[in-house]
Amino acid sequence: xxxxxxxxxxxxxxxxxxxxxxxxxxxxxxxxxxxxxxxxxxxxxxxxxxxxxxxxxxxxxxxxxxxxxxxxxxxxxxxxxxxxxxxxxxxxxxxxxxxxxxxxxxxxxxxxxxxxxxxxxxxxxxxxxxxxxxxxxxxxxxxxxxxxxxxxxxxxxxxxxxxxxxxxxxxxxxxxxxxxxxxxxxxxxxxxxxxxxxxxxxxxxxxxxxxxxxxxxxxxxxxxxxxxxxxxxxxxxxxxxxxxxxxxxxxxxxxxxxxxxxxxxxxxxxxxxxxxxxxxxxxxxxxxxxxxxxxxxxxxxxxxxxxxxx
Amino acid sequence: xxxxxxxxxxxxxxxxxxxxxxxxxxxxxxxxxxxxxxxxxxxxxxxxxxxxxxxxxxxxxxxxxxxxxxxx
Ligand SMILES: Nc1ncnc2c1ncn2[C@@H]1O[C@H](COP(=O)(O)OP(=O)(O)O)[C@@H](O)[C@H]1O
Ligand SMILES: [Mg+2]
Numbered sequence: 434x435x436x437x438x439x440x441x442x443x444x445x446x447x448x449x450x451x452x453x454x455x456x457x458x459x460x461x462x463x464x465x466x467x468x469x470x471x472x473x474x475x476x477x478x479x480x481x482x483x484x485x486x487x488x489x490x491x492x493x494x495x496x497x498x499x500x501x502x503x504x505x506x507x508x509x510x511x512x513x514x515x516x517x518x519x520x521x522x523x524x525x526x527x528x529x530x531x532x533x534x535x536x537x538x539x540x541x542x543x544x545x546x547x548x549x550x551x552x553x554x555x556x557x558x559x560x561x562x563x564x565x566x567x568x569x570x571x572x573x574x575x576x577x578x579x580x581x582x583x584x585x586x587x588x589x590x591x592x593x594x595x596x597x598x599x600x601x602x603x604x605x606x607x608x609x610x611x612x613x614x615x616x617x618x619x620x621x622x623x624x625x626x627x628x629x630x631x632x633x634x635x636x637x638x639x640x641x642x643x644x645x646x647x648x649x650x651x652x653x654x655x656x657x658x659x660x661x662x663x664x665x666x667x668x669x670x671x672x673x674x675x676x677x678x679x680x681x682x683x684x685x686x687x688x689x690x691x692x693x694x695x696x697x698x699x700x701x702x703x704x705x706x707x708x709x710x711x712x713x714x715x716x717x718x719x720x721x722x723x724x725x726x727x728x729x730x731x732x733x734x735x736x737x738x739x740x741x742x743x
Numbered sequence: 744x745x746x747x748x749x750x751x752x753x754x755x756x757x758x759x760x761x762x763x764x765x766x767x768x769x770x771x772x773x774x775x776x777x778x779x780x781x782x783x784x785x786x787x788x789x790x791x792x793x794x795x796x797x798x799x800x801x802x803x804x805x806x807x808x809x810x811x812x813x814x815x
Contacts, residue, residue, distance in 0.1 A: 438780075440811075441811060442775035442782070443773075443775065443782065443800075443811060444800075444811045445773070445782050445790050445791060445796060445797055445800045445801075445811075446797070446800060446801045446811065448781045448782055448789065448790060448791045449791055449797075451780055451781050452781060452789065452791060461780065462780075463780040490777075491777035491778070491780075492777075507811050552815055580756070592756065592757055592760055593757075594757060597813075597814070597815055598813075599761065599764070600755070600757070600758055600761055601761065603764070604764055605761035605762060605763060605764055606761065606762050606763070606764045606765065607757060607760060607761045608760070608762070610760040612760075616759075618756065619753065619756075620753055620754050620755055620756035620757075620758070620759065621756045622753065623752075623753040623754060623755045623756070624755030624756065624757065626755065626756045626757055627757075696814070714814050714815055715815065716814075716815050717814050717815070718801050718812075718814050719801070720797055720798075720800065720801025721798060721801045724794060724797060724798050724801070
């Protein structure tokens with residue numbers, strides 16, 4: 434039984450998991466859907482009720498009914514590296530590949546449909562609340578007046594991107610930033626904007642959940658610091674226990690979202706120590722946490738992928 | 744050129760808070776080895792042995808043009 438790893442060639446974080454799979458002695462096939470067709474080839478056939486499928490790359494051939502799991506890590510768009518890429522070819526290739534893979538009994542980390550839905554922050558807020566997480570008051574709006582009222586009501590509010598992506602080409606950075614209450618909100622009419630109550634925090638929390646195993650890490654924040662990713666404070670990520678009620682909420686969230694993997698961001702509130710839900714990255718990075726904390730994240734992902742279909 | 748009296752195009756609010764992305768640090772060169780299905784350094788050792796490289800590639804702050812640094 435083979436593990437399929439879908440990611441870009443230069444993804445060295447995926448290498449951590451591939452090395453663990455090698456160590457476990459588990460056969461795997463790794464490729465980037467961007468290289469299909471070309472370096473990757475596929476064939477699926479439905480003949481007289483029999484379904485067969487094969488994938489090949491770099492001299493390896495995998496029969497799709499021998500796939501135990503699929504890890505969707507950082508795949509390029511289907512056919513993106515084709516000699517003559519086109520939207521049509523991308524769609525044809527995407528359907529051929531994912532239609533084939535979806536016809537198997539392989540376990541997914543994470544299934545593309547679940548992943549697409551789980552990326553949306555507005556949906557995340559709703560599911561997080563239902564799962565039992567405290568969620569900071571949040572507004573996504575194109576009404577400047579609503580934005581102004583929200584900022585006046587909560588006084589300390591942040592703005593961040595709705596999709597988590599940065600604008601511009603080449604991309605700019607869009608750190609989560611405090612908005613002064615007297616800001617000019619007219620630009621809200623030019624694009625849906627996400628505002629959220631600022632949580633005065635003593636630390637950022639990153640919780641990486643792999644199957645039934647949860648690893649939390651904590652990074653002390655400077656007084657008044659907003660986005661923990663910007664501005665080096667000299668603090669590093671430290672392992673921290675997962676409170677049982679958080680573990681239960683994580684499990685409810687992932688079950689509801691049909692996710693096998695999720696990287697949750699929380700803000701640990703200054704006064705109360707409460708972990709406020711900020712987001713769940715369905716394909717969140719984990720290499721930086723493993724490097725700082727020594728938590729065996731890559732190993733746990735590899736073991737999840739290596740388990741036989743149940 | 745825009746005609747006179749045309750409303751000036753408004754920038755989405757969040758753009759006021761965008762700033763140039765920091766330059767990706769210079770990384771050791773590495774390349775994909777299709778036989779190992781892993782990246783290797785110029786001297787043939789696995790790229791994951793280079794902690795500085797791993798740290799830079801696994802960060803959650805997005806760097807311009809990167810296929811692997813984003814966090815979603
Ligand atoms: N409401 C908030 N209060 C305090 N800090 C926040 C808040 N929202 C986000 N942050 C900080 O900004 C970082 C990025 O925000 P996040 O919600 O994770 O969005 P994204 O990663 O998609 O940009 C968080 O990890 C945290 O450090
Ligand atoms: Mg985040």
